[in-house]
Amino acid sequence: MPYQHILVAVDLTDECHPVVRRAQALAQASNAKLSLVHIVEPMAMAFGGDVPMDLSMLQQQQFDQARERLNTFAGSYPELLADQRHLAYGQPRQEIHRLAEEQGCDLIVVGSHGRHGLALLLGSTANDVLHGAPCDVLAVRLKKPA
Numbered sequence: 001m002p003y004q005h006i007l008v009a010v011d012l013t014d015e016c017h018p019v020v021r022r023a024q025a026l027a028q029a030s031n032a033k034l035s036l037v038h039i040v041e042p043m044a045m046a047f048g049g050d051v052p053m054d055l056s057m058l059q060q061q062q063f064d065q066a067r068e069r070l071n072t073f074a075g076s077y078p079e080l081l082a083d084q085r086h087l088a089y090g091q092p093r094q095e096i097h098r099l100a101e102e103q104g105c106d107l108i109v110v111g112s113h114g115r116h117g118l119a120l121l122l123g124s125t126a127n128d129v130l131h132g133a134p135c136d137v138l139a140v141r142l143k144k145p146a
């Protein structure tokens with residue numbers, strides 16, 4: 001069965017363009033819909049989840065900036081309409097899974113750095129997304145800059 005709806009997760013760095021292009025090629029080959037998602041991670045998570053101050057205003061700014069960055073990033077893909085660009089707030093694994101289910105996606109595409117050593121112990125988003133995914137997951141190997 002060809003894929004029908006592919007969800008590509010992007011961290012909005014230039015590194016992610018080859019990941020989107022791979023997802024686009026798959027979508028074209030399967031005549032599938034393609035959607036893009038970026039997750040804004042709560043600031044408190046960066047501090048270990050326990051911050052004794054109100055971060056709500058900063059978080060709103062962070063979300064607004066992420067929306068602008070998503071629009072700039074998605075500008076490279078004019079065929080992706082507004083309803084194919086998603087921005088969510090929370091933990092990437094959880095939010096990517098939630099959105100994939102909500103949108104009826106049958107494939108999630110993420111980039112993978114192929115980490116090793118200490119970086120491997122810290123984990124990767126690709127690995128995280130794979131566990132408990134509601135559908136197939138494709139990890140596109142990201143090349144190290146020359």
Ligand code: AMP
Nearest residue numbers: 009010011037038039110111124125126
């Ligand atoms: P990382 O393991 O954090 O280096 O990220 C590897 C891949 O996970 C990226 O190429 C994206 O496909 C995806 N990813 C990482 N962070 C996010 C994010 N905040 N929102 C959506 N996808 C992400």
